[in-house]
Amino acid sequence: MKNALSMPSVISLCIAGILLALSIFFSWWGMKFYAPQYPEGLDIIVYPYKLAGEIDIVNGLNHYIGMKNFSEEDFPELQYLPYIIGGMALLAFIVALVRRKGLLYVLIGLFVAGGAIGIYDINRWLKDYGTNLDPKAPIEVEPFVPPVVGENTIANFVTDSYFSYGSFILGAAFLCVLFPLWRDRKQ
Incomplete structure (x- = not known):
């Protein structure tokens, strides 16, 4: 079949689908808070479907600067993100099965758009939490925006x-999706 993806490309896409599905079960992003009274640090760990870590302690401390509480209810993305990732994994398998470059371009486009939207979304939430501080808070601090990484x-x-393990797994999946562009570049 002319312009069909090669067998190594098909295998790479299947690996991408497996990695995408696997990433759902690992944390994607996190924050660690250090202070003299917490030298071991306090964690907020974000999975594609839940928040984990010492959320209650962090919320109690953030209350003093007027930051609203972190809760899963405030992040509607956590309700549907696993389905989006599952859908992309399924699409990777479909592209591998159909072996069409046109569908590969769609998958790559979705990956790039999803990554950009994800980073934008994290930054949007960080900005919201850091700049919408209660003016009646016991401790007054200037509004701030924590970095996505740093x-x-x-x-x-x-x-x-x-970024955490799940993000690195997503990165590996993206490389597996890009591999067919290199492997089958002369077709």
Whole structure:
């Protein structure tokens, strides 16, 4: 079949589908809060379907600067994100089965758009939480926007934001989706 993806490309797409599905079960992003009273740090860990870590302690501390509470109810993305990722995994298998470059381009486009929207969404939430502070809070701080990745200092807290295992698995899946472009470039 002319312009059909090669067998190595098909295998790479199947691996991408497996990695996409697997990523749902790992954390994608997190923040670790350090302070003199918490030298071991406090975590907020974000999975595609839930929040984990010392959420209650962090919420109790954030109350002092007027930040609203972190809760799964405030992040509607957590309700549908696993289905989107599952759908992309299924699409990777469909592209592998059909072996059409046109569908591969669609999958790559969805990957790029999804990644950009995901980073935008994380930044949007960080901005919302850091700038919409209660003016009646016991401790007054200037509004702030923690970085998506990196370090931020507010009062005596140092916060490290980072991508986690699930994000790296997504990155590996993306490389597997890009592999057919290189492998079958002469067709």
